[in-house]
Every structure is written in C-alpha cells, then in structure tokens.
Amino acid sequence: MTLESFLIVWRFAHIGASMLAFGVALFPLYAGVETRFPMRTAAVVALVSALLWFSCVLIEVAADPSSAFSPNEIRLVLFETSFGSAWLAHLVLGAGLLAATLFKARTPVAILSVLNLASLAGIGHAAAGAGPEHAGRLIAHVVHLGAGGIWLGGLIPLWRALGSTDATQRRKLVNRFSMIGYGAVGLVILTGILNVRAITGAFIPSGSSPYGQLLMLKLGLVGLLLPVALFNQFYANRRKQWSTLSRGIAVELAIFTGILIVVSMLGVTPPM
Amino acid sequence: MNGFASALAAVGMTFALAAPAYAHAMLDRATPAVGSVVRIAPSQIRLQFSESIEASLSRVSLTDASGDNVQLGAPATTKADRLILVVPVPGPLASGVYRVTWRVVSVDSHVTQGDFSFTVKP
Numbered sequence: 001m002t003l004e005s006f007l008i009v010w011r012f013a014h015i016g017a018s019m020l021a022f023g024v025a026l027f028p029l030y031a032g033v034e035t036r037f038p039m040r041t042a043a044v045v046a047l048v049s050a051l052l053w054f055s056c057v058l059i060e061v062a063a064d065p066s067s068a069f070s071p072n073e074i075r076l077v078l079f080e081t082s083f084g085s086a087w088l089a090h091l092v093l094g095a096g097l098l099a100a101t102l103f104k105a106r107t108p109v110a111i112l113s114v115l116n117l118a119s120l121a122g123i124g125h126a127a128a129g130a131g132p133e134h135a136g137r138l139i140a141h142v143v144h145l146g147a148g149g150i151w152l153g154g155l156i157p158l159w160r161a162l163g164s165t166d167a168t169q170r171r172k173l174v175n176r177f178s179m180i181g182y183g184a185v186g187l188v189i190l191t192g193i194l195n196v197r198a199i200t201g202a203f204i205p206s207g208s209s210p211y212g213q214l215l216m217l218k219l220g221l222v223g224l225l226l227p228v229a230l231f232n233q234f235y236a237n238r239r240k241q242w243s244t245l246s247r248g249i250a251v252e253l254a255i256f257t258g259i260l261i262v263v264s265m266l267g268v269t270p271p272m
Numbered sequence: 273m274n275g276f277a278s279a280l281a282a283v284g285m286t287f288a289l290a291a292p293a294y295a296h297a298m299l300d301r302a303t304p305a306v307g308s309v310v311r312i313a314p315s316q317i318r319l320q321f322s323e324s325i326e327a328s329l330s331r332v333s334l335t336d337a338s339g340d341n342v343q344l345g346a347p348a349t350t351k352a353d354r355l356i357l358v359v360p361v362p363g364p365l366a367s368g369v370y371r372v373t374w375r376v377v378s379v380d381s382h383v384t385q386g387d388f389s390f391t392v393k394p
Contacts, residue, residue: 061383063375
C-alpha cells in the first residue's frame, strides 16, 4: 500500500469518527432524549486515526523520509509551520475529547466534540490562503463539517430510538430530528457549493481532472441521499411506517459512508 | 436574523469574487526565468508560487552543467503572504547551464516539486 492509500484510510476513520462524535453528542440537546452510543470508542478512533494521519503528513513533508520522526523534524513541523500549529491544536483537542469521555463528563464531551470537529477544518485544503477570504473559507468548511455531522450523527441515535421508544416518543423524536435536519441539509449544500468555488474556482466542478471527477461523484451521492431523506421525512415519517423509516435511515447511512470515502480521497487529490 | 443574513451574504460575496486557491504550490514565476539566458550571474534565486509555502520545509538545489552542486544559502520567504521563496547564491556563478531543483511544502502541507534550467552567458 502506498502512503496515499494509508492516508485515505486514516482520513476516513478520522473524519467519520469526529463527525459521529459531534452529531451524537449534540443529539440529546435538541431531541431531549438520552442516547446510548460508544462515545469513548469514537474518541479513541478519532485520536488514533488523527495520530496515524499526522504520521503520514510527517513522512510526506520531510525532505528525507528517514528523518521524518526525528524529534527535530517533529518540533519543526509542529511549532514552525502553520499547518503544524493547526495539527497541534487538533491533536490536543482530540486528546481532550478522549479524556472527557473517560470521565463521562457530558458537557465537556459536547464542547470538545464541537472543537475537535471545528479544528479539523484547519488541516485540509481549506487551510490554504490568507486574509479575509481565508477566514471565510475556514468558516464555510467548519459549518459544512458541523452540518454534515449533525445530519450523520443524528441518524444513528434516531435509528436506535426507533426500535426502543413508545409511539408518541418516537414521533416526537423523528419530528425534532426533521426540524434540525432541514437546516443541516440546507447548510451542507450551501457551504458545499461555497467550498467547491473556493477550492476549484468554479461553482460546478469540471469532470476533466481526477479531483473534479471525485467531486462529481460526491455530488452524485448527495443527489442520491436527498431523495432518500425526503422519502423518509414525507412518506415513512408522515405515514408512521416505522420499519420503512428504519430501512430508509440505513440506506442514508450507507450513502453517507460512500460520501465519506470520496471525501477521504478528495483530501489526497490535487484540486486542479 | 438580519445580522446573520448580512453576514451570510458577506461570506457569499467573498466566495463569489475571490480568486480560486489551488492548495498546491505551483511555480508561477522564477528569477532567473525558466529557460532564460542571463548576462549577469544572479546573486539569488527567486521562486514565486501560486500558494503560500513553508520555507523551513522547502528545499532548493542548484547544479551546474557537470551535475555538481552549487552551494546555496538557506531559503526564506520574503513577505507575509509567503508566496516568494528567495535562495541566496553566495559565490559567483561561472558561465554555463544551471539546473534549479525545488521541492516545497504548501501551508496546507501538500508537497510539490519541479526543476528548470537557466544559462549564464556574459
């Protein structure tokens, strides 16, 4: 396996775990229902995959791969480069999130899951640039990750709650998620368009480069996700078809997994 | 809500008007220019990139026609935007063909590399 394929795997694990931890931690705040989720496992996966991803970055940027893990090289990267300080902040917040889950401190877990996800925006393609444009791009990226995290992270507790709570509770839960869901989907699409514009210079990606093709694939998957989400909301939910809704959510989760794989590949592809 | 809407519009305008960023540093311009013939031997090599770069992780080497390395100073960026990498050439360059090989790391940690030649012909 090449360094790039490892990077894709660690990126997938990290982005997925960070978005899930965030979305699940926020779920009780709007749904008003406690949820059982292996938050500690998510935090471990997020931190370990972040460290592995960072090791790949160290190997990649080192002029001499044999000295990639020398204390001097690590110090140079962490303290003397701008992407290094973004990584340092991100790793510290990831470690903080894990510590908070060990102590089962709910509010710190929620806060750190937000900060962990937000600081993820600083270590990708959106981190390039300077000035107000740079700040705008970072904000759009943070909102994109956050809205996606609320959507993805809400689906799992919702899916579980469907099988366990009584009918009134179930309906209330689904309605609350739907309300949040509309906002999240809208923000994902809006910030997604802004990010494409910022990174490629066009509002619609061109299919002439590998990056453009991956973006089209991502758009295609989002194009599949939206009708499924709409079906879940307007058919399964309104008609109280709970088992159909449950299957619909499973389909949404499967498409989300595909989107995250494409996103992981986008990060290692030059946006030309 | 009005404040939020106008903030959103401002962010939107920024994106609509901003020039695209390619996130990988490509060589935009070099002094001595790529493939050029210069009369006066340069005392420094200036490389301008499409993206801000990390000087501490960037490497530039210069070889003469026989492939021998020419001693260079430490590369450094000149301005706050960190788009231009300057490498001092301490010794005088004799006439001949020189090859510049560069490998830079952009501020978002992507590595790009390339090379070009120039000729010193007084």
